[in-house]
Amino acid sequence: MGGSSNVKPVISKIYCSSSPTTLTVRKRPHVINGGGFVVMNASHGAVFVVEGCGILGVKGELALKDGDGGLILSISKRGGIAQALSTRRRWSGYLTDFEGRKKSVFSLTDPKCPMSNAIRIHLESSGHSGGWDFQVHGSFVDRTCTIEDYSGDIVAQLGATDMVGGKELYQVTVQAGYDQAFIVGVLAVLDNIHGESTRC
Template identity: 55%
Template sequence: MSLIPIVSKAFCAPTQTALTIRKRPRVVNGGGFVVLNPQQNVVFSVHGCGILGVNGELVVKDGGGASILFIRKKGGLVQALSACSERWRGYLMEFGRPNKPLFSLRDPKSCFAMKSAIRISVDRKDYSNGWDFEVKGCFLEKNCTINDRRGNIVAKVGVKVKASEDLYHVNVQPGYDQAFVIGVIAVLDNIYGESTRC
């Protein structure tokens, strides 16, 4: 089995990993969400506007509280005239600062992309010049997958407890980068006005 790191090999497991996402209320710790492993230990946390104070900026931290990803919504030069250029970019955090660009995705609510798959590009030479991953299905209903370019499922998002809107699960396939998957979910959470949004 080969590892497919985007953030780091440290976040790639040799077996399928079942993660639970628990949204935090916006009034507690500024919202966002925590990601739990099957032993109910926090393995990631995502912080948005409630903590950072800036809309359109997210930070993903590992279980020890170290910042690993900084994600920012960036508009193009013509942003004032068109929402078509709004993109989210994820950066590796090094020495407490965003440094190396890792991935980007276009806001699906811009232009006419509402019903099409959300495509994600990885900023590395060993990846394609187009898109590398895509989100299929409906994130709002917690019924979607993240697939690679060949159509292989990287991660599946689903409802774990139907009675609770604050819990859902993500199954990440062996070898894929869990931090990258959580970064994509953090962007989707913000785009659709969930726990990381102001």
């Protein structure tokens, strides 16, 4: 794991690597543990698990866990009348402390038509005044999208895998120093927006 000044944690520096890391994402059928997906390292070990409403029983609620099943992040979509009237949906990722208090880490606002605009992400701890910190470009459905920071640097890139599995498998390469758990949290929201494995 990275220990230099180039580490850019969003959730924790323990999820940042000192070199680029390619992870494999495997979608789970809804009949197995309620769907969601598993994120594996090069040794095919599970490093992250994302659960959707098949497990949680609530639409618009996602859970990001580590490979041992420990909760890292809760992700929820804002609801209510104001949300229904809005042209954009807002998602938020929360850390929960040992006393059960939630702390917002990031928010993601997407257009109701996901193909029309870049999806922008705001960090609660952001130190700059640009209004957003990261954005998603390209097609998540085709696995040809990138996540870039506000200066235009590519932070993570999706791509097809040469493993057997078709659309059920894809890869994401996270650049050195960036928070892999945060990137997987963003993928969880993209998966749900596009009606894939986390959606009931």
